[in-house]
């Protein structure tokens with residue numbers, strides 16, 4: 001029912017209609033060995049600015065990288081000296097603990113703000129974030145809130161950060177036990193994806209980001225899903241060429257969606273790129289962040305795919321093909337926390353994730369499910385008893401798929 005408020009009283013309201021249009025443009029570069037002195041990508045990204053003076057830069061680096069890239073800080077300093085006419089490091093780079101810890105420790109935010117203040121950065125200076133999605137989310141939030149927004153250059157170093165989290169317009173940290181409770185929409189100044197970083201990822205982080213590619217393929221692009229499905233072995237066995245193709249196309253689909261969906265800052269309730277994410281975010285929290293974001297997304301996709309099948313939206317063969325693809329990529333599709341009960345409701349705690357998801361989006365509950373591979377569909381109501389069935393069915397189906405994949409591998 002639409003309420004006509006004007007009819008209720010005779011009070012006349014005076015107003016001025018304000019309308020603002022803002023265009024954001026940023027480049028997402030793909031390169032190799034970004035800090036090699038012969039590679040001008042980073043200097044070029046900064047020199048694109050018309051002001052001629054060298055720009056002040058503050059660098060925040062994922063501490064997890066240093067174990068594998070011990071010369072990284074030295075290389076960064078060397079690079080800024082070589083391109084001194086373009087950029088200058090205003091202070092020593094700061095190390096930020098890698099992984100979800102970066103988003104769970106509020107003091108880190110303050111430390112980064114303090115560093116930006118000490119370095120005397122202005123809104124035309126640059127914050128350089130080098131690391132995985134978690135560090136970039138924290139650094140992005142700090143950069144967006146210091147002086148109401150300092151220019152941010154992201155250098156994502158994981159698959160997930162290069163194909164999804166690091167190229168988009170969001171940042172955030174966790175608070176009050178909720179994922180990304182604090183954060184802003186703030187497009188970066190530039191993003192530079194360096195494939196060399198991918199070589200040192202552990203198998204879990206190599207695989208984790210592939211879940212976001214499966215997600216976007218399932219809701220938007222059948223051919224891309226076919227590509228992933230035909231390259232599961234290459235991807236699982238760390239074939240760099242397949243990985244780079246996958247990252248490029250996944251990034252392209254995410255960027256296209258942000259640019260053309262008509263809702264880049266998610267003012268409405270629809271969020272197709274969050275397919276599988278209501279359960280993923282809750283599972284990350286229920287497992288004390290032992291599950292990587294991408295690993296949780298793979299389970300969320302499997303669950304919502306199974307629910308789509310039970311709703312008779314998705315065919316049996318497509319449902320099975322999706323589970324098979326995820327298992328062949330090496331994902332687990334079930335963790336015990338998925339059925340952890342919450343007293344007194346006697347329902348899985350997981351289902352609280354539905355309300356938290358709705359709250360985070362605002363407006364009415366909107367979930368994306370699958371109509372077929374390559375086509376998502378939005379729904380606004382859920383049947384919890386059918387979701388419970390989906391959980392049990394997923395448990396059984398995952399066991400079968402894991403067995404089949406093991407047999408197939410043995411036969412090869």
Ligand SMILES: NC(=O)c1ccc[n+]([C@@H]2O[C@H](COP(=O)([O-])OP(=O)(O)OC[C@H]3O[C@@H](n4cnc5c(N)ncnc54)[C@H](O)[C@@H]3O)[C@@H](O)[C@H]2O)c1
Nearest residue numbers: 064098099100132133134157158160165170197200201293
């Ligand atoms: N802002 C967004 O739009 C958005 C979208 C999706 C996900 N996310 C967020 O991204 C985060 C997950 O990011 P992630 O998957 O990149 O994991 P991550 O940032 O948690 O990093 C995982 C681990 O890899 C290490 N690492 C990083 N680069 C490395 C390298 N090149 N070699 C070796 N180790 C390396 C890190 O130190 C860390 O220990 C989650 O917090 C998730 O919520 C944000």
Ligand SMILES: [Zn+2]
Nearest residue numbers: 212277293297
């Ligand atoms: Zn995600």
